[in-house]
Amino acid sequence: MQTATPQHDEQNTARPRIDMGELAAHAEGPALVDAVTTGARVTLRWDDDTQAHFPWLWLRDHCACVECRHPLTRERLFIPLDDIETPPAARVVDGNLLLSWADDHVSRFDPVWLHQRRLENAAFTPAQIVPPRRPWHVGFTPERVSHNDFMEEEGDGERQWLEALLRDGLVLLDDGPLVEEEVSRLAGRIGPMRATNFGARFDVRSKPNPNNAAYTPIALALHTDLPNWRQPPDIQLLYCLQNEAEGGESTFADGFTVAEILRQESPEHFRILSETPIDFRFQDEEHDIAIRAPIIELDEDGRPLEIRFNNWIRDTLRLPLHDVDAWYAAYRHFWQLLHDPRHQIEFALAPGQMIAFDNRRVLHGRRAFDPNTGKRHLQGTYLDLDLLESRLRVLSRQR
Ligand SMILES: O=C(O)CCC(=O)C(=O)O
Ligand SMILES: [Fe+2]
Ligand SMILES: [Zn+2]
Missing domain, CATH: 3.30.2020.30 (NE0471 N-terminal domain-like)
Structure with missing residues (x-):
């Protein structure tokens, strides 16, 4: 190197x-x-x-x-x-x-x-290495990078993967080996895995004593992971090792794009979801992790910065009586837009594929699967966005 x-x-x-x-x-x-x-x-x-x-x-x-x-x-x-x-x-x-x-x-x-750096030249910003976000259009499909190209030291695959992930919030890796912990090795190229109450690296499969809906075979509507954390993980990696069960297709939607559509269709619904903090909470034997935050967080220019959307760990809705009906109407509207086939994409992950997405922008879900028809096993982890951007800047230096 x-x-x-x-x-x-x-x-x-x-x-x-x-x-x-x-x-x-x-x-x-x-x-x-x-x-x-x-x-x-x-x-x-x-x-x-x-x-x-x-x-x-x-x-x-x-x-x-x-x-x-x-x-x-x-x-x-x-x-x-x-x-x-x-x-x-x-x-x-x-x-x-x-x-x-x-x-x-x-x-x-x-x-x-x-x-x-002329101070009169307010337009000066450092050279853009991190690509700007690009909203999904109807018919969007994720960019695909082969595992081989990603791993190649002198190649461009890793950089292409990083750019697609930062730009689209979603990227697919193809043709990886069917070996345990490959997700950890791939993550390690970028930086240390972000640990949560589910561990640094977690197994997604139907488990006997699940503490999380993901560890059952039920359908998971579109959601973001860990919105009950002050700082939810930025990037999620899900590596498919087995997917033989009937069902279990993955679904995704660009939360920022759909939030903008919500704003166009109903400024009032958008206002409610961006201005009303609600409670999110996860509890099991060892943890009780809770935060109060709006579903759509905006930046100082009023653009979506973060989506917190996870129906099964939404806590008791603690709002003034006269705000409750309007909040449900706004939530329902956003829900329907997200799950609209024009905005939601769907495909089955093949063994050896890894999907990576921006968990604070892109929502993910899956169809129910029938564990009696075959095995389904994903391994997952999280990464910090800072380290993705850092990796891209470092790779750009070597050009
Ligand atoms: O089973 C899946 O495809 C996704 C599970 C999930 O939502 C997760 O691991 O965060
Ligand atoms: Fe999830
Ligand atoms: Zn000096």
Whole structure:
């Protein structure tokens, strides 16, 4: 494996370095032609006719010398506690911005790095490696990646799998080996498994003393796992080892897309489900895990951020009397939209296939199966989204 330097900044963009040799090779971009210190700012001009102002303290805070950033970890050491009273001397030296501060500290900046970060250029965001979410359309089918391609060190399969999962919230892995714990090995490529009260790795099959509907042969309507946790698991992996029983087909729906459809059809139902916290609770011999939260959680821009939907661990509905009927009407509406064949996809997992999905966006379910007609056995685990994104950034570095 090619070694890569950890970067505390986005890929493929220059960042300030202290090594003049490295600085000699600028990233592609406009050249710095002029630097002047004016009241509380350094004003820069590039040869593409752009101009930008940087507050002194911002520049001091972003100094990348070995005193200001740890030389090995590259993490910030400088702490911006004091205002800067005395103007720095600003010069352009070998194409770089050189700032000499009153305390004799010297900072050097790459001109392209600064150009990209012009504070007047509010549109600047780090290079997008994590793909944006794409809503499912009617007729959506999950992207498929073969187990071989996923495992290939130099291949693109794992990256393709990660991108599909982050974009669509669902991806299918094909043709895996029929061996126990393969799900743990695959998860291990990405990061440590997220443990819950069902263990770090769980077996989904009909069990004699079930503590969870998944461990019975009954149908599971669309749901998200563990909405009774403050932080439900982000990503679920379900690896199929056996699926010979009659029934047991898997179902999925894109909760975010369906929530938007609910909003269009009934803003009031959408408002109720996004503004009304309800109780979720799981209890068995050892646990009693409970939280109060709305079914649809929104981000600061009013877009769906998380769906909590699991009818069998919904607790007593504790709402003011006059809100109860309207809440049930809203819940029923969302339920019907989710299970509508236009929005719900269905297929049987074949042994050796693994489905992975974003548990906080995509709902999953299964048809009832008859354990007298054959065996059905899945192995599952959960992963954190941060580690998926991290893995994708690391794989992108090696390109
Ligand atoms: O049996 C299945 O296909 C899914 C079971 C389930 O919902 C789960 O393991 O979370
Ligand atoms: Fe589940
Ligand atoms: Zn410094």
